[in-house]
Amino acid sequence: MASAELSRPPEKVVGRMAEKRCGKCGEIKPQDDFPTRRASPDGRDSWCRDCHVVANRGYRQRHRERLNAARRRDPIPERTCLTCGQPFIPVRKDQNYCRT
Numbered sequence: 001m002a003s004a005e006l007s008r009p010p011e012k013v014v015g016r017m018a019e020k021r022c023g024k025c026g027e028i029k030p031q032d033d034f035p036t037r038r039a040s041p042d043g044r045d046s047w048c049r050d051c052h053v054v055a056n057r058g059y060r061q062r063h064r065e066r067l068n069a070a071r072r073r074d075p076i077p078e079r080t081c082l083t084c085g086q087p088f089i090p091v092r093k094d095q096n097y098c099r100t
């Protein structure tokens with residue numbers, strides 16, 4: 001009684017063109033389409049490049065919107081510089097000098 005395990009063909013042929021399923025869009029793409037990442041077990045990111053591009057664009061957009069909203073909600077008033085006496089708009093609320 002021979003084990004069926006031994007004669008079973010490999011589920012997937014791993015050739016020169018290793019493929020990987022993207023954890024974001026679910027598409028199977030060549031490994032070259034995944035950015036390298038040392039922390040990952042296979043040395044590749046789990047997201048394909050396309051998904052990274054989309055995610056980065058979305059992040060930047062969200063970030064900018066939030067920043068603008070925060071500015072509108074809480075504008076920092078103009079201040080007079082303690083060293084040179086010139087009016088300036090501080091970046092931080094506790095900024096008392098036009099240049100740090």
Ligand SMILES: [Zn+2]
Pocket residue numbers: 022023024025026027047048049050051
């Ligand atoms: Zn993807």
Ligand SMILES: [Zn+2]
Pocket residue numbers: 081082083084085086097098099
């Ligand atoms: Zn100044």
